[in-house]
Amino acid sequence: MGEIISGKELSKEVRKEVKLEVEALKAKYDAVPHLVVILVGEDPASQSYVKAKERACIKAGMKSTIILKDNSITEEELLGLIEELNQDNDVHGILVQLPVPKHIDDNKVIDAIDFKKDVDGFHPLNIAYMHMGRKAIYPATPSGIITMLKSKNIELSGKDAIIIGRSNIVGKPAAMLLMKENCTVTIAHSRTQNLKEKCLQADIIVAAVGRANTVTADMVKDGAVIIDVGVNRVDGKLVGDVDFENIKDKASFITPVPGGVGPMTIASLLQNTIQCFKGLME
Numbered sequence: 001m002g003e004i005i006s007g008k009e010l011s012k013e014v015r016k017e018v019k020l021e022v023e024a025l026k027a028k029y030d031a032v033p034h035l036v037v038i039l040v041g042e043d044p045a046s047q048s049y050v051k052a053k054e055r056a057c058i059k060a061g062m063k064s065t066i067i068l069k070d071n072s073i074t075e076e077e078l079l080g081l082i083e084e085l086n087q088d089n090d091v092h093g094i095l096v097q098l099p100v101p102k103h104i105d106d107n108k109v110i111d112a113i114d115f116k117k118d119v120d121g122f123h124p125l126n127i128a129y130m131h132m133g134r135k136a137i138y139p140a141t142p143s144g145i146i147t148m149l150k151s152k153n154i155e156l157s158g159k160d161a162i163i164i165g166r167s168n169i170v171g172k173p174a175a176m177l178l179m180k181e182n183c184t185v186t187i188a189h190s191r192t193q194n195l196k197e198k199c200l201q202a203d204i205i206v207a208a209v210g211r212a213n214t215v216t217a218d219m220v221k222d223g224a225v226i227i228d229v230g231v232n233r234v235d236g237k238l239v240g241d242v243d244f245e246n247i248k249d250k251a252s253f254i255t256p257v258p259g260g261v262g263p264m265t266i267a268s269l270l271q272n273t274i275q276c277f278k279g280l281m282e
Contacts, residue, residue, distance in 0.1 A: 001248055001249050002226075002247075002248050002249065002250070002251035002252050002253055002254045003152065003252065003253050003254075004248075004253075004254060004255070004256055005148050005149075005151070005152055005227075005253050005254065005255045005260065006256070006259060006260070007144070007148060007255060007259060007260045007261055007262060007263040007264040008259040008260075008263045010147070010148060010151050010263075010264060010267075011263035011264050011266065011267040014147070014264070014267040014268075014270070014271065015056065015059065015060055015267055015270065018060045018267070018270045018271060018274060019059070019060045019061055021274055022060055022061040022062055022274070023061060025274070025277065025278070025281075026061070029281055031281070032061060032062055032063055032277075033062045033063070033092045033093065033273045033274055033276070033277035034062065034063040034064075034065065034090055034091050034092050034093070034277075035053070035057050035062060035063070035064055035065070035092070035093040035094075035095065035119060035273045036065045036066075036067060036085055036091050036093065036094050036095070037050050037053060037054070037064070037065070037066050037067070037095045037096075037097060038066075038067045038069065038078070038081065038082070038094075038095070038096045038097065039066060039067070039068050039069070039097045040069045040070075040071065040073055040078065040097070040100050040101060040104070041069075041070070041071045041100075041101055042071075043099075046097045046099075049097060050066055050097055052266060053095070053266060053269060054066055056266050056267075056269070056270055057270065057273070060270050062270070062273060065091075067081070069081075071101045073101075074103075074104075075103065075104045075105060075108065078096075078100070078104060078109065079108060079109070079112045082094065082096070082109070082112040082113055083112065085117070086112075086113070086114040086117065089280075091117065092117060092273065092276045092277040092280055092281075093117055093118075093119035093272070093273040093276045093277070094113050094114070094117045094118065094119065095119050095120055095269075096109050096110075096113070110122045110123060110124075111123065111124065115137075116276060116279055116280055117276050117280070118137055118276070119137065119140075119269055119272040119273050119276055120137075120139060120140065120269075120272075121136070121137040121138045121139040121140065121143075121173070121272060122139065122168070122169070123137075126138075127168075127173070130173065130176055130177075131176055133180065137272050137275055137276065138173065138177065138268075138272070139169060139170070139173045140265045140266075140268035140269045140272060141169065141170050141174075141229065141261060141264075141265045141268070142170060142173040142174035142176075142177050143177065143268040143271070143272075144261060144264030144265050144267060144268040145174055145177070145206065145227055145229070145261060145264070146177050146178075146181065147264060147267075147268065148227070148255065148260075148261070148264055149181075149204075149225070149227070152253055154204075154225055154253060156178065156181040156182065156183050156204075157181065157182035157183070158182060158183075158184070159183050159184070159203040159204055160183070160184050160186070160201055160202050160203050160204070161175075161178045161183040161184065161185050161186070161202060161203065161204035161205075161206065162185070162186045162187075162188055162198055162199055162201075162202040162204070162205055162206070163175050163178075163185065163186070163187050163188065163206040163208065164188045164189070164195070164199075164205070164206065164207045164208060164209050164214060164215065164241070165188075165189065165206075165207070165208035165209040165210075165229070166187050166189045167208065170208040170229055171187060171189075171206075171208050172187070174206055174208070175187050178204070178206075183204065186198055186202070195219070196218065196219045199215065199219040199220065200219060200220070200221050201221075202221070202224060203223075203224060203225065204224065204225045204227070205219075205220065205224055205225070205226050205227065205242075206227040206229065207226070207227070207228050207229060207230055207240065207241035207242050208229035208230065208241065209230060209241055210230050210231070210232060210241065211230065211232065211241060212230070212232040212234050212239050212240070212241065213241075213242075213243050214230070214241040214242065215228075215241060215242040215243065215247070216242075216243045216246065216247075217243060217246040217247050217250060220247050220250050220251060221250075222250050223250075223251070223252045224250070224251055224252065225251065225252055225254075226242055226247060226251045226253070226254040226255065227255050227260075227261065228240035228241055228242045228244070228254070228255050228256070228257050228260060228261065229241065229261050230242070230257065231257060231258075231262065238257060238258050239257055240255075240256075240257030240260070242254075244256065244257070
């Protein structure tokens, strides 16, 4: 059986390191990183994510503020609120929980956040700097994936990686970060032909499409590393994008769902909040 990369366990270690760094920052600056999360509407999943982020911040010794707004908020009002937070020197990180209501343009919201306070790493400047190899705030999930791979000392340089999914949140930035580690990267998507053959050539498979059983055992070569980003509910059970039970014996390393990439996303968000704080204070 392949070795499980437990995001749940690794995230505990990352959070311990974050807490120690927060204590050091408090001693140096007499201040702690402050993350403000804006939640618009009452989507249960979004509410759950936001609460998890708040708990993680508080445990790490950071300051956490949640601003709740009704679905009726106008785009102009939301952008105005973001600008107020941009100008507030006590706020070091800003996150607007997506998705927002349909009458509000996601891109305008992302663009409005000061890129120095953009803990999600979605601002065009952070994305551009990442692509250019310059210092940037990286999106949390792809950053967490790299941390997971490195935690097991998995050799990345020169390896063939395939990412299934081309979202701006996971697929594209994950490809860029893997290339930064000297992987040769293929991005596959709904129009990709011969996906099975492409996967069989890959040393690393990152599945991020949000569809159960996208990757099956016959698509995986022996010894491949499998990173499962998917979160799906099948017959009331939480599963990923890969057929875990039938792939785990072929893979050298594999992430579970739940308890894999998910916990590392929040841990990476905490790291990003510290990065924002240090960038503003130093």
